[in-house]
Amino acid sequence: MTEGEALTIVSGAAASGAADVGKHLIDKIGSAVGFCVMTGKRKDFEQANESYINDIKENKSLSPLEKAAYISCSRETIKKYCNQAGIVAKALNEIQGDAHPEDIDDEWLSRFMDSAKHVSNREIQLMWGKLLANECATPGTVPKVLISILTNLDTSLAKTFSVISNCRVRFFTGSNHAVKLVFPWDNTKPYIGGVDFMALKNLDSLGLISFDPSNAYVLKSDAERADYFDGKQVKIHGNGLKIGNVLLTQAGISLANTISFERIDSYWNAVIAYWNDMGYEIS
Structure with a gap:
């Protein structure tokens, strides 16, 4: 412009x-x-x-x-x-x-x-x-800290964060639902959306995400079903559902809410495979 x-x-x-x-x-x-x-x-x-x-x-x-x-x-x-x-x-x-x-x-x-x-x-x-x-x-x-974070967010990291923001899943319990980030990290498998280790570490340092490559975060409430975008719902059987190695901070949630959803084609299959590997029954 x-x-x-x-x-x-x-x-x-x-x-x-x-x-x-x-x-x-x-x-x-x-x-x-x-x-x-x-x-x-x-x-x-x-x-x-x-x-x-x-x-x-x-x-x-x-x-x-x-x-x-x-x-x-x-x-x-x-x-x-x-x-x-x-x-x-x-x-x-x-x-x-x-x-x-x-x-x-x-x-x-x-x-x-x-x-x-x-x-x-x-x-x-x-x-x-x-x-x-x-x-x-x-x-x-919108927290003031996000303004400070954005001043240090370059174009490459902004694109990476946009990819991560598109990895949010809807969880259903009865008639209620909540949207949560699900981002499994495994350096032995193809990176989801091309997001690599250093990008995750840099976004963690900025304060947009919390990244723990060694331990998975757990969904705080039990969920009965889940879907990605408006795709087919899957039933989840098992307690303490693991949702991967990345959480959005409060600043990250605020920024993610500005980003339009774009489907990542391979993402949902990767999440289902991750839950199966964790021993959950997915149907």
Whole structure:
């Protein structure tokens, strides 16, 4: 996304589909951190930017070093602003009409926007945008520590975490169900979704998962049935069901909730094989 596109999208989203709730979000960001949405067309933005830089170049009272410094600062400031604008635009595309952005904590929003200015990758920006939309939907549910974690999450680890997030299973007890991560680790077998040992260790170090390669985590409540996505349910016979070597932390759960499910074709068969190996009766 170019600088002009980021600004145009934000102003357009605020004025159309997001309507009142979008305006509330922009007003909230403005009051909390002073963020101002620039309106206008991309050409207007580019012309204004070029004019500003030309003014610096033609200012005879400035030395060449000062001109270079002012121009560099200008470009850096604009880039950071457009990173923020791109994320806000993505949040406006995700936000629902019943959201309450006006209730977001000012400190949370300040930390979020301060970190957002450094995020230029589009895929990572989408994560940030969805996270902001989720916080608007239920203020107080996205932990502040996740903002810090995301500043250190590179594209490769983000993709790995997305794979892990798609390894969640629905467990049923009577008419109730819960969604839990099931991720068996065995270095003697093909890696699920290509996720290797070092990726799991790095995500553990970041604080998105807890990874124990030696011991399996156990489902706290008994489950009668399970399925993956909307596939065929299987019946589970046995107590203390093991669910693999990875757990999502609270920050990990919040981030996983921003990721759209994509089926991993080999995953469910690997899970069934794992449970069979553990001695559970699966039918």
